Amino acid sequence: MNTLTTLNNIIIACRKCPRLVKWREEVARTKRKAYIDHEYWGKPVPGFGDPQARVLVVGLAPGAHGSNRTGRQFTGDASGGFLYPALHRAGFANQAQAESRSDGLILKDMYITASARCAPPDNKPSTEELNRCQPYLEKEIQILEPKVIVCLGRIAFERILKIYSIRNSAWKFSHGAVYQLITDHWLLCSYHPSRQNTQTGKLTVKMFDDIWVKAKELIRDE
Numbered sequence: 001m002n003t004l005t006t007l008n009n010i011i012i013a014c015r016k017c018p019r020l021v022k023w024r025e026e027v028a029r030t031k032r033k034a035y036i037d038h039e040y041w042g043k044p045v046p047g048f049g050d051p052q053a054r055v056l057v058v059g060l061a062p063g064a065h066g067s068n069r070t071g072r073q074f075t076g077d078a079s080g081g082f083l084y085p086a087l088h089r090a091g092f093a094n095q096a097q098a099e100s101r102s103d104g105l106i107l108k109d110m111y112i113t114a115s116a117r118c119a120p121p122d123n124k125p126s127t128e129e130l131n132r133c134q135p136y137l138e139k140e141i142q143i144l145e146p147k148v149i150v151c152l153g154r155i156a157f158e159r160i161l162k163i164y165s166i167r168n169s170a171w172k173f174s175h176g177a178v179y180q181l182i183t184d185h186w187l188l189c190s191y192h193p194s195r196q197n198t199q200t201g202k203l204t205v206k207m208f209d210d211i212w213v214k215a216k217e218l219i220r221d222e
């Protein structure tokens with residue numbers, strides 16, 4: 001498991017979580033009406049982006065009809081429809097659209113991954129499932145050695161604390177919070193760009209843009 005390509009091949013073949021394997025494959029078989037002609041991915045969704053990235057973005061898990069359908073992180077659903085335009089404005093993505101694995105999207109200085117790689121029922125992976133998937137995230141961090149990890153949501157934040165063995169109760173998840181993981185390596189917190197957060201105004205375009213500006217500042221400060 002010493003390159004991202006090798007790692008991603010291992011991830012795609014993973015069947016360690018019986019509940020998630022059953023769910024992701026069932027969703028891929030039954031499909032949503034709007035995507036009835038689509039061939040769903042229906043497998044674990046690997047990380048995606050620039051192998052030289054200094055910024056690692058960690059989400060929660062694939063959406064049943066988003067990346068479980070398209071096979072690429074945050075692609076083809078409302079969360080991605082909020083995320084990629086922001087990354088494009090910030091200069092991390094060459095385009096704002098993210099519809100399929102062949103849409104020409106390229107990330108620069110950024111790699112996007114997730115806390116769990118298989119779509120969970122109700123978007124809720126169990127703690128056991130997150131624990132089982134964690135070694136893949138650890139390996140990505142080991143390979144990339146990112147200067148900045150942006151956690152999208154509390155679950156991703158807690159995973160990173162676990163990986164770095166941080167038990168400091170002063171480290172709390174809040175939008176825009178920044179913590180130093182090790183010298184010159186940072187953890188930056190953001191609300192997840194879920195439809196629930198963006199449609200209720202909990203996460204606005206401005207708040208999200210500020211996260212990517214901050215990520216760039218942290219890279220520059222290294």
Ligand code: SF4
Pocket residue numbers: 011014015016017020021044116117118129132133
């Ligand atoms: S969630 Fe992770 S560990 Fe579980 S089956 Fe999917 S890829 Fe494997």
